[in-house]
Amino acid sequence: MEQVLLITGASSGIGAATARAASREGYKLVLTARSRERLEPLKQELGPENVLSVALDVTDMAAQQAMVEQILERFGRLDAVFANAGRGGSPGGFSGADHEAWREMLLTNVYGLGLTVQATLPALRRTRGHMLLTGSAAGRTTIPGSMYGATKWAVTGLGYNLREELRGSGIRVTLIEPGMVDTPFFDEPPEHALAARDIAAAALYALGQPAHVDVNEILVRPTPPLSDA
Numbered sequence: 001m002e003q004v005l006l007i008t009g010a011s012s013g014i015g016a017a018t019a020r021a022a023s024r025e026g027y028k029l030v031l032t033a034r035s036r037e038r039l040e041p042l043k044q045e046l047g048p049e050n051v052l053s054v055a056l057d058v059t060d061m062a063a064q065q066a067m068v069e070q071i072l073e074r075f076g077r078l079d080a081v082f083a084n085a086g087r088g089g090s091p092g093g094f095s096g097a098d099h100e101a102w103r104e105m106l107l108t109n110v111y112g113l114g115l116t117v118q119a120t121l122p123a124l125r126r127t128r129g130h131m132l133l134t135g136s137a138a139g140r141t142t143i144p145g146s147m148y149g150a151t152k153w154a155v156t157g158l159g160y161n162l163r164e165e166l167r168g169s170g171i172r173v174t175l176i177e178p179g180m181v182d183t184p185f186f187d188e189p190p191e192h193a194l195a196a197r198d199i200a201a202a203a204l205y206a207l208g209q210p211a212h213v214d215v216n217e218i219l220v221r222p223t224p225p226l227s228d229a
């Protein structure tokens with residue numbers, strides 16, 4: 001049976017790399033992001049017969065519910081969800097950051113991710129499927145002045161609480177927690193960063209485990225550079 005995987009934030013970075021890796025493993029894919037222009041080339045690259053692309057904003061529940069209907073119409077099932085769409089904040093710390101930028105980030109990283117979970121759970125219950133959430137190393141550690149980090153602490157908590165709610169349902173919840181990854185998330189390529197394919201490999205590892213293996217979370221950081229000593 002071909003497995004159907006939905007990826008939010010699929011048009012670039014970690015989401016796009018995961019789509020490529022999953023495509024190589026034979027998954028049918030549902031790719032979403034706001035920009036249809038950025039989704040289409042990926043759909044063509046991976047083979048339109050195996051891919052459904054849906055342009056939506058994750059903060060729009062009606063759009064997410066309509067997407068689930070489209071998935072079931074096209075593929076008849078949904079086996080796994082990678083709730084990955086997210087964005088960064090603005091510099092300045094709690095005293096100086098642009099608070100309007102906070103609104104977009106909080107809505108996308110926390111509320112939008114929660115909506116993806118709620119919209120897809122009925123379909124995942126039918127397949128005893130798998131929910132992967134993109135958290136962050138920033139949701140595991142203290143970063144001075146970081147509202148972004150606070151959104152990812154929220155994702156960590158959401159993942160833990162969701163796993164408890166779903167205990168006994170057969171649905172597994174995996175938190176994917178990247179350190180710094182070289183993606184368009186950053187305006188300038190970061191130094192000593194992971195590649196998006198490194199996080200895709202972690203997601204595919206979790207997805208590839210048999211039903212009795214519940215990978216709760218995977219924290220992946222770049223190896224620190226060699227010191228001179």
Ligand code: NJP
Nearest residue numbers: 009011013014033034035057058086136178180181183185
């Ligand atoms: O970033 P990027 P990453 N509704 O910018 C989409 C987390 N993370 O791959 O909507 C729907 O290449 C956007 O598409 P578009 C990070 O927090 C990263 O690095 O067309 N989709 C694009 O496809 C995030 O959760 C690092 O603009 C929305 C995608 O999201 C995840 O990894 C470290 C959307 C963003 O792709 C992927 O980020 C870490 C919306 N409202 C965690 N807003 C890192 N890069 O270092 C955005 O710990 N998108």
